[in-house]
Amino acid sequence: MTTVAEFAETPTAQTAIGTTGVSRFSGILSALRRSPAGFIGFLIVLLLVLITAIGPFFTPDVAPNVKEILLPAGSPGHLLGTDNEGKDVLIQMIDGGRSVIFIGFFAAAISTVVAIVLGSLAAYLGGKTDSAVVTAADVVLTVPQIVLLAVLGAMFRLDSPLLLSLLIGALSWPVLTRAVRSQVLSLKEREFVEAARLLDLGTIRVVFVEILPNMASFILMNFMIGVTNAIYQLVGLYLLGLAPLTGSNWGIMLNRAWIAGAIFNDASLAFILSPIVAIVLLLLGLVMMTRSLEEILNPRLRDR
Amino acid sequence: MTATETTPSAPAAARTPLMTLAGVSQVFDTKAGPIRAVDHANLSINPGEVLCLVGESGSGKTTAARMAAGLAKPSGGQVAFAGTDIWSMNRRDFSTFRRSVQYVHQDPYASLNPTRTIQQTLTAPLLKHGVVKGARAAAERAAELLTKVDLTPPENYLPKYPHQLSGGQRQRVAVARALTLDPKIIIADESTSMLDVSIRISVLAMLGRLRDELGVGFLFITHDLAIAKYFGWNGKTAVMYLGRIVEFGPTPDIINAPTHPYTRALIDAIPEPDPDLTKTKGTGSLRSLEIPSLAHLPPGCTFHPRCPLFEGGLCDLTVPELVEIRPGQSAACHVVARDGAEPVRPDEPAR
Numbered sequence: 001m002t003t004v005a006e007f008a009e010t011p012t013a014q015t016a017i018g019t020t021g022v023s024r025f026s027g028i029l030s031a032l033r034r035s036p037a038g039f040i041g042f043l044i045v046l047l048l049v050l051i052t053a054i055g056p057f058f059t060p061d062v063a064p065n066v067k068e069i070l071l072p073a074g075s076p077g078h079l080l081g082t083d084n085e086g087k088d089v090l091i092q093m094i095d096g097g098r099s100v101i102f103i104g105f106f107a108a109a110i111s112t113v114v115a116i117v118l119g120s121l122a123a124y125l126g127g128k129t130d131s132a133v134v135t136a137a138d139v140v141l142t143v144p145q146i147v148l149l150a151v152l153g154a155m156f157r158l159d160s161p162l163l164l165s166l167l168i169g170a171l172s173w174p175v176l177t178r179a180v181r182s183q184v185l186s187l188k189e190r191e192f193v194e195a196a197r198l199l200d201l202g203t204i205r206v207v208f209v210e211i212l213p214n215m216a217s218f219i220l221m222n223f224m225i226g227v228t229n230a231i232y233q234l235v236g237l238y239l240l241g242l243a244p245l246t247g248s249n250w251g252i253m254l255n256r257a258w259i260a261g262a263i264f265n266d267a268s269l270a271f272i273l274s275p276i277v278a279i280v281l282l283l284l285g286l287v288m289m290t291r292s293l294e295e296i297l298n299p300r301l302r303d304r
Numbered sequence: 305m306t307a308t309e310t311t312p313s314a315p316a317a318a319r320t321p322l323m324t325l326a327g328v329s330q331v332f333d334t335k336a337g338p339i340r341a342v343d344h345a346n347l348s349i350n351p352g353e354v355l356c357l358v359g360e361s362g363s364g365k366t367t368a369a370r371m372a373a374g375l376a377k378p379s380g381g382q383v384a385f386a387g388t389d390i391w392s393m394n395r396r397d398f399s400t401f402r403r404s405v406q407y408v409h410q411d412p413y414a415s416l417n418p419t420r421t422i423q424q425t426l427t428a429p430l431l432k433h434g435v436v437k438g439a440r441a442a443a444e445r446a447a448e449l450l451t452k453v454d455l456t457p458p459e460n461y462l463p464k465y466p467h468q469l470s471g472g473q474r475q476r477v478a479v480a481r482a483l484t485l486d487p488k489i490i491i492a493d494e495s496t497s498m499l500d501v502s503i504r505i506s507v508l509a510m511l512g513r514l515r516d517e518l519g520v521g522f523l524f525i526t527h528d529l530a531i532a533k534y535f536g537w538n539g540k541t542a543v544m545y546l547g548r549i550v551e552f553g554p555t556p557d558i559i560n561a562p563t564h565p566y567t568r569a570l571i572d573a574i575p576e577p578d579p580d581l582t583k584t585k586g587t588g589s590l591r592s593l594e595i596p597s598l599a600h601l602p603p604g605c606t607f608h609p610r611c612p613l614f615e616g617g618l619c620d621l622t623v624p625e626l627v628e629i630r631p632g633q634s635a636a637c638h639v640v641a642r643d644g645a646e647p648v649r650p651d652e653p654a655r
Contacts (some may be wrong), residue, residue, distance in 0.1 A: 185521040191415040194375060197477070198431040199485065200402045209428075 032292045041288025048282050052097030059094050062087040074269035081270045084260040093274050096249035101282070103165045103234050108226030110169025111176060116219060118173070119180030119205050124188055132209075133181070137174035145171050146236065153242035164243065168230045176222050183218060187211050217297040221290045228283045235279060250275040322488055322521055323372060323405070328381035330367050336599040338636045341367040343547040344381065346626075349489055352519040354539030356532040356555060360569070361598055362598060364547040365525045369493050373407045374398075374525055403433065406482035410494040412474035416466040418431065422450070422471035422477055423462040449480040454510050457577050472503035476510065483514070489521040490514075496531065529570055533559050543567045546598060546606045549626060553633030564635040605638065613639040 023143045034037050065086035073089075080089035122133035148171070158164050187193065188211060196210045210220070237243040238251030245252050257263075257272035325347040332339045342364040349355050349372075358364045370376040371383055374390050382389050385401045393401060409415035416425060426446035430436050436445045447458035453476040455461045466474055475495060482490050492511065512535060515522055522539075526532050532541050532555060541558040543551040543566065551564040562568045565635040569590055589612040595604050602609050608619040615638070624636040635641070 091437075191409045191411065192417040195407065195409065195415055195481065196417075196428075198373065198375070198402060198405075199481070200399055201428060201432050202576055205392050205428070205432070210420070214417070216419070 028296050032296065034095045034295055036136055037288050038295070040288070041285045041290075041294060044281055044285030048097065048278070048285065051094060051102060052101060055094035056098065059091045062091050062095075070265065070267050070271070072267040080274050081267065083256065083271045084262070084268070085133075088252075089271055089274050092248050092253055093250070093278060096253055096275070096281075097278060098233060099161045099247075099249045100231060100251060100279070103161050103168070104227045104231040106165035106236025107168035107172065107230035107234075108223050110165065111173040111226055111230075112219065112223045114169070114173040115176035115180050115222075119177040120184045120212060121295070122177075122183035123181040124203065124207050124211070133177065133279075137177050140171065141174045143171075145233070146240075149233075149237055150240070150242050152236065157244055158237075158242075159244045159246055164234065165230070172226065172229060172233075176226065178221070179222065180201065180215070183215050184211055186250060187214055200261050217294040219284045220293045220297060224290045224293070229288055231279065250278055254279075306492065306498055313370060317589070320343055321524075322351050322386060324348040324382075324384045325368065325372060326382045326384065328368070328371055328378040328383060330364070330371060330376065335458040336598070339598045339651075340547050340601065342378075345541060345544075345547075345549050347372075347523075347549070349521045349523055351483065351488060351653075352515070354522045354524055354536040354555075356536035356539065356541040357523065357525045357534050357544060358527065358529055358541055359544035360527055362597065363544040364545070365527075366493055367547075368544070369407070369491050369523060369525050373405055373491050374401060375407070382570045403485040404488040406485065406487040406490050407489060408475070408478050408482050408492045411498055412471055412478055413466075413498075414476050416474055416481075420465075421462065422446075422464050422469075425477065425481055426450070426462075426484060429481070433485060435485065444486070445484075446480075449483055451479075452483065452514070453477070453480045454506070455480070466487075470503075472499050472507060472633060474501060475507055479507075479511065479514070483518075487520060489523060491523040491525070493525045494527065497526065497528070504531075511535065530574060543570070546596065548606065548636065550607065550637070551633075551635040552626060553630070557630065557633045561630075563629045563633065563640050564637050565613050565640070566607050566630055567601065567635075569610075569612075605636070605644070615639060 032042055065082070068082050068086040070084055070086075071078050071082040073079065075081055078088050078090070080093065082088055083092070104171070118133045118137075122130040149167070152158065152167065156163075158167065172290070184207070193206060193210055196206045228247075234243075235251040235254060238255045239258060240243070241255055243251075245255060253275045254272070257268070257275070260268070260271075262268035262272040310362065325345055325584075327344045327346060328342060330342040331338065331497075332341055333580045342556070344365075345357060347368070348352045348356075354380055357368060359365050367376065367594060371378045374383070377391055382391075383403070384390065388397065390398060390401050420428075423443060423446055424561075427439070427442035430442045430445055431439070436442050446462060450456070450458035450461055455473060455476050459468070461473070466477070469477065475498075478495075495511075496507050499507060508531065511522070514520060522536075523541075524532070524535055526535075531614055536555045539555055540553065541555040542549050542562065543558065545566050551558060551562065558567060559571065562571055590610045591612060591614065594610070596606065596609060602620070604620040605611070605623055605624050606616075608614050611619065616649075618638050622638070623639065624638045626634045626636045627641045628634045629640060629644070
């Protein structure tokens with residue numbers, strides 16, 4: 001994102017005067033730690049990302065095993081028990097988070113970038129650009145998404161994570177676009193924007209360097225909310241069986257546990273609860289993390 | 305307060321005006337009806353000259369300044385820079401105009417981008433327009449500019465964010481930013497009104513030094529005649545009332561020998577440090593202290609409901625034109641134009 005690049009650009013003078021001599025990284029860390037909730041959220045997300053990214057390299061392959069069907073949690077060798085095919089739940093949990101997290105972040109990144117570019121330019125340029133963007137956003141907003149996804153799921157094989165994130169991203173930009181647009185509409189009347197215009201800095205620079213960093217925390221929070229929404233949509237797709245159930249991830253596990261009626265069996269409680277707990281923990285971590293982002297991105301709060 | 309430290313800049317009257325506002329008007333359409341914020345104003349600024357625009361709030365000073373800066377398009381009349389109408393300029397000429405006319409806003413807390421360091425704020429225009437080459441040269445130039453506005457040592461200020469500076473320091477940074485592109489005219493819109501008195505004087509002195517050393521022309525907007533006197537002694541002053549220019553002339557004449565009753569009332573309103581003197585001054589001789597609404601301007605001379613010289617059947621019927629009362633000094637007043645500069649005033653305070 002532009003904002004991050006802008007802050008990183010802070011040149012030589014930073015060291016010349018040595019505000020406190022701390023590097024950017026430790027500055028961010030201390031900002032993170034200032035809000036306990038935010039820091040815990042950051043740790044949860046970090047832990048889940050690390051486990052699901054690195055974990056699969058160390059887990060053995062799981063194969064169906066008729067002798068070990070629906071073992072309860074805490075069974076020897078199977079900490080979270082086994083599923084209705086006798087596969088270890090813990091191993092599936094470790095292996096199954098990667099694509100969920102990837103699709104969540106990538107879809108949110110797509111919709112955020114689209115929303116920033118369209119929303120800010122529409123607000124700043126006004127006129128025809130503005131009405132075109134607003135109309136397009138309204139059209140996408142009025143299309144019932146789950147129905148559209150169902151139709152698309154029936155017509156195409158939505159088995160590539162990339163394709164799924166593109167699809168979810170392409171459907172979720174309008175809300176943030178309108179939010180960004182209204183923020184820029186207010187920010188562009190500020191005097192420092194007027195000053196930048198008087199210095200003839202150019203539209204692109206005024207919008208993306210002068211205006212956008214002022215809403216960096218707003219955008220990043222919306223990005224995090226976008227991640228959670230994308231994960232909800234994805235899991236919803238799997239739960240309804242609209243996306244192909246090949247391979248294994250948290251969404252697919254949830255679907256299989258649901259289909260197999262795992263909620264009716266004491267022994268299979270861990271089978272259906274594990275993916276739910278993982279998803280809830282991830283989303284909780286993301287939402288808690290947003291609390292710290294304000295402190296990192298606002299220079300007023302950062303330097304204290 | 306004295307203005308002796310300033311020396312007259314080169315005689316500018318002979319040259320063509322750098323900027324002219326010819327009969328410019330700005331009408332805002334509102335639910336309450338059209339509002340004439342500025343009505344047929346004529347102004348010109350010569351290179352290196354100071355033009356003070358004085359008036360109370362709502363008199364159209366800022367609207368006039370925004371039109372002069374090209375930030376708002378006049379709904380009537382013409383704003384010309386170096387002889388060309390800015391709104392019919394081609395892109396390149398307009399860009400030259402943009403860079404030649406800079407603006408220092410009133411509120412230094414709003415005019416600096418809170419997410420950019422002082423260095424980023426100052427170097428952006430330098431690099432964008434190729435004033436200097438490379439980040440190092442830009443940083444050096446930014447330091448030079450900070451020294452020019454008395455922020456020394458500059459390396460203390462370059463890495464700071466606006467929220468780490470005081471109001472006076474921020475306003476100096478805003479001035480430094482206005483200087484980045486070597487402007488011909490700086491429009492200072494109440495630039496010192498939000499500063500403490502002591503800081504105000506030092507910022508004014510700094511602006512005065514820039515005016516004399518760099519030969520920058522100023523359109524200096526203020527509601528405070530004392531500041532106009534201090535800063536614009538060698539220049540001209542225009543007094544605005546409800547969107548119209550009611551008096552125009554060299555600043556010393558406006559201050560020492562005002563002709564328009566409104567200007568006189570303004571001068572009378574300046575508080576005297578001596579309480580006895582203030583008592584004898586009275587409240588001026590205004591018939592009313594109420595400022596008419598811009599949406600419902602009185603007919604004829606807009607000042608007539610308040611004017612001590614009001615004559616029924618004359619002032620409330622026709623709008624007075626600016627006419628020369630004394631050489632170089634003109635006023636828009638029927639009575640003064642007829643009776644001369646010193647008409648008898650009902651309760652002239654002893655001076």
